[in-house]
Amino acid sequence: MYIDFKKIFFVLGLLAIGIGIGITGTKLVEFYQIPKQTVSVVGTGEIDATTDQATISIQIKTNSTTYEKAQEENKKDVEKLKSELTKLGIPESRITTSSYSQPIIRNILPSVDYMGVPEGKMMPSYNPDTTPTVTTNVTLILDPIKNIEKVYDVVSKNSNAQITNSYYSLKNRKTWESKAKEEALKDARNQIEVAAKINHLKVGKLLTLEDDNSPKPYPLPMKALNGQTTDIQDQSFSPEEPDQTDNVYYSEQTVKITSSYTATYELY
Numbered sequence: 310m311y312i313d314f315k316k317i318f319f320v321l322g323l324l325a326i327g328i329g330i331g332i333t334g335t336k337l338v339e340f341y342q343i344p345k346q347t348v349s350v351v352g353t354g355e356i357d358a359t360t361d362q363a364t365i366s367i368q369i370k371t372n373s374t375t376y377e378k379a380q381e382e383n384k385k386d387v388e389k390l391k392s393e394l395t396k397l398g399i400p401e402s403r404i405t406t407s408s409y410s411q412p413i414i415r416n417i418l419p420s421v422d423y424m425g426v427p428e429g430k431m432m433p434s435y436n437p438d439t440t441p442t443v444t445t446n447v448t449l450i451l452d453p454i455k456n457i458e459k460v461y462d463v464v465s466k467n468s469n470a471q472i473t474n475s476y477y478s479l480k481n482r483k484t485w486e487s488k489a490k491e492e493a494l495k496d497a498r499n500q501i502e503v504a505a506k507i508n509h510l511k512v513g514k515l516l517t518l519e520d521d522n523s524p525k526p527y528p529l530p531m532k533a534l535n536g537q538t539t540d541i542q543d544q545s546f547s548p549e550e551p552d553q554t555d556n557v558y559y560s561e562q563t564v565k566i567t568s569s570y571t572a573t574y575e576l577y
Contacts, residue, residue, distance in 0.1 A: 347516060348504055349573040352497025358485040360562040363454050366474040367447040367464055376441035383443040386469050390447065393463045403450040446473075452480065457559045477562040489568035497572040505576050513575030521569035 369386045373379035391404055451457055454477075464470045479485060505512045 345513060346510070346576045347573055348501060348576055349571055350497050350500040350504070351521070352493045352495070352500060352570045352572060354489040354492025354494075354496060354568045356485050356489045356492065356566045357563045358479055358482075358566055360477040360564060361452070361454050361480050362478045363451040363457055363559075364474075364476045364478075365449045365451065365457075365460065365472060367449065368444060368471045368473050369447060369467070369469050370442060370444045370471070371469050372440050372442050374441075376443070379441040379443040383445055383469075386467065387445050387447065390463065390467060390470060394449065394460065397456045397459050397463070399449070399451070399456065399460075403452070405448045406445050407448070408444065408446045461559055475559070479564055482566075485564075485566050486568065489566045490570075493568040493570045494572075497570055501572065501574045501576075508576070510576040513577050515572060515574055517571075517573040519571040521571055 367390070369383060369390065371379050371383035371386055373382055387406060391401065391406075394404055395401055449460065451460065461472070464472055501512055
């Protein structure tokens with residue numbers, strides 16, 4: 310069998326020349342092509358997450374003629390409150406009590422320099438207030454928060470009970486943080502598409518993506534019944550002398566969670 314090596318080498322030579330021309334042409338095109346532009350944008354995401362947990366501090370303060378009687382009546386008030394709360398479906402394990410107080414004595418007779426009292430004058434009389442007072446602090450954890458209006462209603466009906474603090478929080482914060490990140494990425498993409506359209510360009514590859522900050526919550530506001538808004542940290546009252554008119558009533562709370570990304574895209 311005769312093999313024409315000249316013809317084979319000729320064909321291989323043509324193929325090699327074609328490949329060389331193709332590579333050279335591609336390089337020339339890339340060399341003379343207009344350089345692609347890059348644009349960086351900052352995308353932000355913001356989510357209003359509704360709180361789904363609450364920690365409520367309640368103070369039950371009882372006065373009576375004797376310390377023993379005040380202690381007994383206070384215990385009854387506490388047990389009654391716990392019973393009413395469990396009837397709402399709140400597990401007893403989420404209701405804790407603490408801090409029984411000792412009798413409070415006010416207006417104690419001050420020390421007097423008897424040598425300085427003029428003869429014939431009587432010392433002023435003092436009537437010290439020795440009314441025994443017993444105070445119990447009750448901490449209630451609500452998860453979920455659905456019965457909170459009923460809880461406030463139960464407390465408000467007890468003349469010796471006072472809500473001293475209410476703290477609202479998120480159970481699944483990471484879920485909300487992920488949603489904020491998704492919104493930030495969408496915002497960055499929308500911005501780059503608008504920029505490309507205005508400049509009659511097309512969006513190319515995403516070159517870099519930088520997480521500017523971890524999603525962070527804003528201070529949680531809390532609205533009182535009178536419509537005023539203050540920070541949650543300000544919603545605490547003195548455990549010694551709570552004012553019965555300061556009960557705070559619930560209105561839906563939200564936490565603002567934000568996220569930010571810097572994205573660099575290629576435009577051509």
